[in-house]
Amino acid sequence: xxxxxxxxxxxxxxxNVRKEYPIGDETVVALKRINLNVSRGEICCIFGTSGSGxxxxxxxxxxxxxxxxxxxxxxxxxxxxxxxxxxAAFRQQxxxxxxxxxxxxxxxxxxENVALPLMFRGVPKAQREAAARKLLxxxxxxxxxxxxxxxxxxxxxxxxxxxxxxxxRPDVVFADEPTGNLDSKxxxxxxxxxxxxxxxxxQTIILVTHDPxxxxxxxxxxxxxxxxxxxxxxxxxxxxxxxx
Amino acid sequence: MKRxxxxxxxxxxxxxxxxxxxxxxxxxxxxxCSIVIMVSLGIGMKEAQERTLSQMGDLTIITVNAPxxxxxxxxLDDPLLRRIRGIPGVEALTxxxxxxxxxxxxxxxxxxxxxxxxTSVVGxxxxxxxxVGYRLVEGTLPKREGEVLIGQYLAYSFKxxxxxxxxxxxxxxxxxFDDSGKPVDPPPPYFDPLKGQLTMVVETQNGKVTIPLTPxxxxxxxxxxxxxxxxxxxxxxxxxxxxxxxxxxxxGRKPAYESVMVKVKGIEQVEPVxxxxxxxxxxxxxxxxxxxxxxxxxxxxxxxxxxxGAISLFVAALGITNTMIMSISExxxxxxxxxxxxxYVSDIRIMFLSEAGAIGLIGGLIGxxxxxxxxxxxxxxxxxxxxxxxxxxxxxxxxxxRVSIIPPWLLLFAILFSVLIGLGSGYYPxxxxxxxxxxxxxxxx
Numbered sequence: 001x002x003x004x005x006x007x008x009x010x011x012x013x014x015x016n017v018r019k020e021y022p023i024g025d026e027t028v029v030a031l032k033r034i035n036l037n038v039s040r041g042e043i044c045c046i047f048g049t050s051g052s053g054x055x056x057x058x059x060x061x062x063x064x065x066x067x068x069x070x071x072x073x074x075x076x077x078x079x080x081x082x083x084x085x086x087x088a089a090f091r092q093q094x095x096x097x098x099x100x101x102x103x104x105x106x107x108x109x110x111x112e113n114v115a116l117p118l119m120f121r122g123v124p125k126a127q128r129e130a131a132a133r134k135l136l137x138x139x140x141x142x143x144x145x146x147x148x149x150x151x152x153x154x155x156x157x158x159x160x161x162x163x164x165x166x167x168x169r170p171d172v173v174f175a176d177e178p179t180g181n182l183d184s185k186x187x188x189x190x191x192x193x194x195x196x197x198x199x200x201x202x203q204t205i206i207l208v209t210h211d212p213x214x215x216x217x218x219x220x221x222x223x224x225x226x227x228x229x230x231x232x233x234x235x236x237x238x239x240x241x242x243x244x
Numbered sequence: 245m246k247r248x249x250x251x252x253x254x255x256x257x258x259x260x261x262x263x264x265x266x267x268x269x270x271x272x273x274x275x276x277c278s279i280v281i282m283v284s285l286g287i288g289m290k291e292a293q294e295r296t297l298s299q300m301g302d303l304t305i306i307t308v309n310a311p312x313x314x315x316x317x318x319x320l321d322d323p324l325l326r327r328i329r330g331i332p333g334v335e336a337l338t339x340x341x342x343x344x345x346x347x348x349x350x351x352x353x354x355x356x357x358x359x360x361x362x363t364s365v366v367g368x369x370x371x372x373x374x375x376v377g378y379r380l381v382e383g384t385l386p387k388r389e390g391e392v393l394i395g396q397y398l399a400y401s402f403k404x405x406x407x408x409x410x411x412x413x414x415x416x417x418x419x420x421f422d423d424s425g426k427p428v429d430p431p432p433p434y435f436d437p438l439k440g441q442l443t444m445v446v447e448t449q450n451g452k453v454t455i456p457l458t459p460x461x462x463x464x465x466x467x468x469x470x471x472x473x474x475x476x477x478x479x480x481x482x483x484x485x486x487x488x489x490x491x492x493x494x495x496g497r498k499p500a501y502e503s504v505m506v507k508v509k510g511i512e513q514v515e516p517v518x519x520x521x522x523x524x525x526x527x528x529x530x531x532x533x534x535x536x537x538x539x540x541x542x543x544x545x546x547x548x549x550x551x552x553g554a555i556s557l558f559v560a561a562l563g564i565t566n567t568m569i570m571s572i573s574e575x576x577x578x579x580x581x582x583x584x585x586x587x588y589v590s591d592i593r594i595m596f597l598s599e600a601g602a603i604g605l606i607g608g609l610i611g612x613x614x615x616x617x618x619x620x621x622x623x624x625x626x627x628x629x630x631x632x633x634x635x636x637x638x639x640x641x642x643x644x645x646r647v648s649i650i651p652p653w654l655l656l657f658a659i660l661f662s663v664l665i666g667l668g669s670g671y672y673p674x675x676x677x678x679x680x681x682x683x684x685x686x687x688x689x
Binding site for chain 2: 058059062065084085088089097099103108116117120121122164168
């Protein structure tokens with residue numbers, strides 16, 4: 001029921017994106033000419049080996065870097081042309097991130113970490129931390145609310161990371177190898193959780209991975225080789241998420 | 245981001261690296277202390293100088309003298325007094341005129357028992373007397389003709405004619421000391437001149453004038469004013485002029501004075517007022533010519549001391565910059581994460597600036613407390629370490645010369661300066677932090 005919304009305008013539109021890096025006197029072309037549309041509510045997997053350009057593509061999509069040529073629009077907004085402040089405001093409102101190495105701030109507790117995006121928005125402490133506790137309970141960390149990152153296992157940290165990515169109800173969540181540092185059992189838990197959230201709130205997930213197992217969770221699999229999309233296919237054998 | 249959250253994050257970050265924060269704060273603290281203590285010593289020095297000067301004479305009094313060979317137009321007369329009174333900054337003035345005679349003697353007591361062979365007589369404007377620095381220790385100002393003020397120790401210049409010659413006067417300078425080495429007060433004079441009449445006999449080549457006088461007040465002895473405050477008489481000016489006419493037999497002459505004492509409102513007015521009177525063509529005297537070079541010297545010393553202090557605060561500023569740069573390079577990833585989660589660039593800048601500013605503020609506050617303690621300690625050492633000296637060491641007092649003085653503005657200035665130093669030295673690191681891209685969050689270690 002809450003599948004990808006294929007009829008209306010795509011939430012992510014990538015048009016002719018090219019990215020070059022100058023390395024010494026030479027120029028390395030990381031992305032050649034990328035065209036991609038992702039629909040609202042879609043779980044899109046960007047799949048490729050290391051060096052394929054998948055991380056570079058993620059950086060362009062998330063507005064971390066500006067493409068050398070071409071344009072990225074999210075919800076119609078040309079994020080590749082926003083300045084730093086507009087970008088910060090846009091991230092607050094529309095984007096969430098799940099990182100490979102969790103990236104929780106070490107001096108903040110789990111609750112404070114999850115509440116961070118709301119703090120940047122200016123939500124009062126009591127309100128944002130109540131929301132954070134609720135979400136942490138939902139990801140199964142009700143016993144770790146006031147723990148610091150170093151007191152938690154990798155799986156627990158990543159659950160807190162997921163709670164942080166979803167707390168502001170973003171339109172798009174970028175997940176960069178979210179299970180890269182986790183064992184296979186935890187990987188399943190984490191992926192289920194991401195997919196469940198996305199489905200419940202009709203959010204779009206961009207999942208970057210080199211692991212074919214992970215790609216199985218996606219609605220669409222985009223395969224990158226040497227900076228080019230070689231395949232862009234709807235996943236026929238989509239694996240239904242387990243209940244988280 | 246809310247200010248409150250910003251403050252919380254900033255304090256959290258400072259608490260994270262306690263020892264580093266502590267050492268950086270220590271640097272600021274030492275810098276702040278050295279500035280405050282150095283400047284306080286300078287202020288103490290200046291105050292001690294001014295105290296010394298004011299013992300030599302009132303700093304805000306200008307004495308105008310009659311021009312040498314003043315036969316011409318420039319005379320110290322009433323029109324001139326009016327002109328001087330009109331100069332802005334002049335608070336009060338009095339002309340001063342001594343009585344010239346071959347001999348002036350005083351007789352007092354029942355049966356002309358007490359006789360003073362010599363005294364000095366001066367006429368002043370008794371209404372302006374207290375303003376130009378004379379102090380009454382007893383009695384009131386003269387109101388009627390025949391009423392005069394007497395010098396504080398006039399009574400000691402009388403001899404008792406009923407006692408044998410050689411032992412009929414009390415020498416108030418006969419220095420006797422008690423067992424502990426302190427000088428003993430001289431015995432009281434034979435009588436109290438305020439409680440009776442005086443008869444003054446003035447002799448000149450024109451003859452002899454005898455007039456009765458009623459002493460109504462006693463003027464405090466003041467060497468900078470003249471001997472009349474010790475063992476003389478002070479007349480109201482019109483009284484003296486009448487007396488002079490009688491004594492010298494000259495009538496109808498416009499009065500001219502020996503000198504005029506001008507009191508100005510504050511030390512700053514001394515120079516301009518004195519300058520203006522000088523341009524009128526009158527020689528003047530004031531403590532300004534002594535005070536100015538001393539003040540200049542004190543200011544130079546103060547600058548030198550303050551400069552030494554400032555150097556250490558500057559070194560502390562380098563410490564803050566260093567600490568902030570270290571902490572930013574450690575937190576590169578964190579800054580990237582915060583940016584990727586939507587933290588505004590300006591918030592990141594404020595975060596780092598307030599961290600640096602907080603180091604300055606904490607250092608400044610503690611530095612001020614310690615400097616204040618140091619001030620008390622320094623003053624206690626110089627005043628003598630006893631319990632009753634604690635209060636004078638802190639607030640000073642009429643007769644207390646403190647070595648170190650910290651006025652409230654100095655504390656305020658020190659704290660402000662420390663915060664500014666903190667902000668200034670955090671500026672570069674904060675800009676560095678702001679330039680860290682969100683991409684840093686994704687880079688693997």
